[in-house]
Amino acid sequence: xxxxxxKALHIIFVVTWFAAIFYLPxxxxxxxxxxxxxxxxxxxxxxxxxYRGIMNPSAVLTxxxxxxxxxxxxxxxxxxxxxxxxxxxxxxxxxxxxxGRLLRAFARDENEYGHRWYRWFNELPVIVLVAAVILVEVxxx
Ligand code: HEM
Numbered sequence: 001x002x003x004x005x006x007k008a009l010h011i012i013f014v015v016t017w018f019a020a021i022f023y024l025p026x027x028x029x030x031x032x033x034x035x036x037x038x039x040x041x042x043x044x045x046x047x048x049x050x051y052r053g054i055m056n057p058s059a060v061l062t063x064x065x066x067x068x069x070x071x072x073x074x075x076x077x078x079x080x081x082x083x084x085x086x087x088x089x090x091x092x093x094x095x096x097x098x099x100g101r102l103l104r105a106f107a108r109d110e111n112e113y114g115h116r117w118y119r120w121f122n123e124l125p126v127i128v129l130v131a132a133v134i135l136v137e138v139x140x141x
Contacts, residue, residue, distance in 0.1 A: 003072050010065035017058035018129060021092075024050050024099050025122035031106055032115040040109070047103050059096055063089070080141040085132050092128045 024047060031043040066089075069076070076082045105111050113121075134140075 003069065006065055006068050006072065010062060010069060013058050013061040013065060016054060017062050018125065020050055020055035020058060021096065021099070021125050022122070024055060024103070025118055028102060028106070028111075028113075028118040029115045029122065032111060032113060032118055044107050047106060051100060051103055055096065055099070059093065079139065081135045081139045085135045088128050088132050088135075092125065095125055095128075 027043060027047050027050070031040070031047070034040050034043060070082075102111070102113075
């Protein structure tokens with residue numbers, strides 16, 4: 001019973017983490033096309049609030065509830081699907097931190113990339129989402 005409550009919370013924070021991880025690079029796409037000063041400043045505020053207010057707490061809570069699930073049922077630690085999923089989580093955290101670096105470059109008006117680059121960058125977490133959900137639901141190995 002406790003396990004199922006923790007799993008529900010884990011999934012809720014996975015959803016909010018991904019909402020932010022898809023939206024922030026989308027803001028970068030439009031920010032990279034912005035030429036007026038008020039628009040530039042508005043994007044900086046939106047990006048900072050999204051990153052600090054939603055993305056960071058969601059990441060911490062997803063990982064915390066995931067670890068709690070493993071603590072309640074350590075048998076998952078012996079299974080291959082979990083090892084691969086954890087590798088994907090490490091990649092996702094790397095992507096998250098990369099977003100933070102890009103955000104700070106925008107904040108200093110030192111962005112180096114164009115909107116097309118951000119459109120491709122925006123697609124990377126799709127791979128993690130598809131692979132991780134298949135791994136936890138199908139548990140193929
Ligand atoms: C350190 C981070 C994480 C750990 C330790 C972790 C661990 C776990 C564990 C042990 C379960 C329970 C599996 C079961 O009861 O069958 C689970 C479920 C789940 N995890 Fe994670 N997870 C982490 C991050 C993520 C991420 C980033 C995603 C996003 C793709 C994710 C998506 C899910 C989903 C959708 C389920 C529900 C599976 C079901 O329907 O039973 N997890 N996670």
